[in-house]
Amino acid sequence: MAIKNKQLVVMHYELKVNGAQIETNFDGSPIEFSYGTGEIIPGLEEAIQDMNEGETKEVKIPAEKAYGKHDPSLTETLPISDFEGIDLEIGLVLEADDDNGDLIKATVTEVTKDEVTVDYNHPFADCDLDFKVFIKRIV
Structure with a gap:
């Protein structure tokens, strides 16, 4: 059946x-x-x-x-100071709670001396x- x-x-x-x-x-x-x-x-x-x-x-x-398809609008560049104490590297998956307390994940895609770019798309987008x-x- x-x-x-x-x-x-x-x-x-x-x-x-x-x-x-x-x-x-x-x-x-x-x-x-x-x-x-x-x-x-x-x-x-x-x-x-x-x-x-x-x-x-x-x-x-x-x-x-x-x-889904990769959505470029789901990337964000933030000041590196927001990541103090985190050993940043490309591919690192960060987890945090959003404003509603739901878990969100972001993958680090670029790190410069001043900024960090994160991607909120699912890794299999x-x-x-x-x-x-x-x-x-x-x-």
């Missing part, structure tokens, strides 16, 4: 970007999510909609249905994602 909205899906997956494995849970615990509620990226949810318990599938999720999924259980 294929997955339906609001059903609990128990799934193993492997994620590759540009042929490199980024993460997998095939050797560990599966993820659990309520299908159709936006808990996973839209393209993956769409790709598994007709799958059944016990089924394995490989799918390519285009960037537009994953983490502009990336097509290759998934191998196994539907372990549908409840």
